[in-house]
Amino acid sequence: MRIYESSFFFFIMKTQDIYNEIIAERESGAYPELEELNSTSKVAIWRLWVWIFAFFSNSLNEVFISFKSYINETFAKNQAGTLLWWISNIKKFQDEDSLEFIDGVFKYPIIDEEKQIIKQVALESRYPEVLFNVVSEDGSGNFVPISSIQVDNLRAYINQIKFPGTYIDVISQLADDLRLNYRIYYNAQLSVADVDIAIREQADNYLANIVFNGKFSITELTDELQKVTGVVNPMYLSGQAKNHFQNIAEYSEIEDYYNSVAGYMAIDILTLEFITDVQY
Numbered sequence: 001m002r003i004y005e006s007s008f009f010f011f012i013m014k015t016q017d018i019y020n021e022i023i024a025e026r027e028s029g030a031y032p033e034l035e036e037l038n039s040t041s042k043v044a045i046w047r048l049w050v051w052i053f054a055f056f057s058n059s060l061n062e063v064f065i066s067f068k069s070y071i072n073e074t075f076a077k078n079q080a081g082t083l084l085w086w087i088s089n090i091k092k093f094q095d096e097d098s099l100e101f102i103d104g105v106f107k108y109p110i111i112d113e114e115k116q117i118i119k120q121v122a123l124e125s126r127y128p129e130v131l132f133n134v135v136s137e138d139g140s141g142n143f144v145p146i147s148s149i150q151v152d153n154l155r156a157y158i159n160q161i162k163f164p165g166t167y168i169d170v171i172s173q174l175a176d177d178l179r180l181n182y183r184i185y186y187n188a189q190l191s192v193a194d195v196d197i198a199i200r201e202q203a204d205n206y207l208a209n210i211v212f213n214g215k216f217s218i219t220e221l222t223d224e225l226q227k228v229t230g231v232v233n234p235m236y237l238s239g240q241a242k243n244h245f246q247n248i249a250e251y252s253e254i255e256d257y258y259n260s261v262a263g264y265m266a267i268d269i270l271t272l273e274f275i276t277d278v279q280y
Contacts, residue, residue: 014058014061015054015055015057015058018053018057019050019051019054022050022053022054023047023050080163083123086123086132087121087123089161090118090121090132090134091116091119091121093117093118093154093157094108094111094115094116095115095117095146095153096115096153099157117136117146118134118146118154119137119143120134120135120143120212120213120264121133121134121212122134122212122213128167129168130166130169131169131170131171132154132158132169132170133171133262133263134146135172135212135262135263136172142208143212143263143264145172145174145262146172150172151171151172154170155168155169155170158170171245173243173244173245173261174244174262175260175262175264175265175266176241176242176243176258176260176261176262176265177242177265177266177267177268178207178216178240178254178265178266178267178268179239179240179241179268179270180203180236180238180239180269180270181236181237181271182199182222182234182235182237182270182271182272183237183273183275184199184225184233184234184273184274184275185231185233185275185276185277186231186232186274186275186276186277187230187231187232187276187277188277190229190230192274195228195231195274196272198228198229199225199231199234199270200270202224202225203221203224203225203267203270204267206220206221206224207265210264210265212263212264213260213264215258215259215260216241216254216257216258216259216265217257218239218256218257219256222236232277233277238253239253239254239258240252241258241265243262244261244262245262
């Protein structure tokens, strides 16, 4: 059975289209010198050569399309001042290394990926200032803030590559804290302890999969908890959040969404009230 969504199918279909166009041109009568090529057999030598030509024509076209996409992406990243340019260059920052003016631009004389500590970047324009929110990663791939000394080093790096007159600031913080309360109706045939562990793992996985500087959604988290084996009905009761920017320590109520200040979040307290579901 053909899988119509497969890229291979579309590749063959494009080859078939080129083949059909050549055959149609041959049968149009516009080329009398080709009248002797009149075999209708699919394995006729001339038809096989047409298929080979169509296949390689399509292959070459796919290469050109891929190359064009690569060039466009590379061009976008190298247009100074664009979002992609900033993200690309912030990730090139090498902690404890100094830029040198080489061939008309500031760059590192030696590229050392081990020192490229910035793993995620978010930009916010606060005219006349551009705010860079950055994080590194620990050995397990979890987001962690960079140190205050590293923040200062990054500021110095940005000041060397930025446009004159651009004001910048850099922040890197601990994850915003969440306190969430749920009432969980569950299948009493299962261990409440096992359901509890599974719910907490699912909640952590949901937060881990939010893109950097993305937003927390009560509905999305509730939908994820609904997928946990044994959970019949997860009911959201309340939630609060706080960030660590400028030592803010007060929790605020979460409405439908929460946009983190740090760019990422972690659950501080997850309170679960378990109630057996009567249908069981």
